[in-house]
Amino acid sequence: MRNANDNFGSSNGSENFFCHRPSLILYTDGVKAMAETCEAFWLIDLIVSHQCHREINLERFQVWDLKRVKDNTFTILATDGNHNRVTSQNIEFSDFPYDLATIWLVDGCLMLPCEY
Numbered sequence: 316m317r318n319a320n321d322n323f324g325s326s327n328g329s330e331n332f333f334c335h336r337p338s339l340i341l342y343t344d345g346v347k348a349m350a351e352t353c354e355a356f357w358l359i360d361l362i363v364s365h366q367c368h369r370e371i372n373l374e375r376f377q378v379w380d381l382k383r384v385k386d387n388t389f390t391i392l393a394t395d396g397n398h399n400r401v402t403s404q405n406i407e408f409s410d411f412p413y414d415l416a417t418i419w420l421v422d423g424c425l426m427l428p429c430e431y
Contacts, residue, residue, distance in 0.1 A: 316383075319413035323349040324427035332424065338363045345427035346418060355411055361391065362420060365402055374401050377420040381411065 324345030332341045340363050342350075350356045362379050366372045376396045384390050389406040396419075419426050 316414040317412075319349055319353065319411075319416035320427055320429065322413075323352070324429045329426065329430050335359055335363055335425075338366065340366065340420075340423055340425060342425035343427065343430050345430050346425045349416065349418075349427070353412055355409075357409075358411075358416070358418070359425060361404070361406075362393075362418065362425060365393065365404075366420075368402070371402055375422055377401060379418045379420065381406075381416040381418075383411075383414040 324343070329343035329345060331344050331347075333343075333347055334341055342359060346359065350359055358381065371377075371393070374395050378394045378396050379391060380394075381389055381391045387408050387410060389409050389411065390403060391406060392403045393401040395401055417428055419428055419431065421431065
């Protein structure tokens with residue numbers, strides 16, 4: 316399985332932070348590079364849209380795992396970092412080029428695990 320995280324981000328954190336408007340959630344260089352290269356700004360939008368739910372938004376550390384189920388069908392699962400399910404969603408179609416991708420949401424900032 317091809318993991319997008321193998322190709323984006325660095326182990327040195329992020330030099331820049333970008334603001335997702337109007338939510339004011341920030342995202343890092345690695346998340347931006349993944350979204351641009353994979354044409355997947357929809358993935359940032361999807362994670363941000365789930366923050367409207369109070370019980371999800373109260374989780375200060377969230378792990379979002381995008382995984383190919385079959386062909387162009389994906390699922391995304393959010394956990395609290397201790398493998399406790401926070402939410403999930405099926406994605407009926409995506410042309411995301413990788414089989415896996417993980418994005419963390421930590422205190423209002425989306426980042427790749429290697430940027431923590």
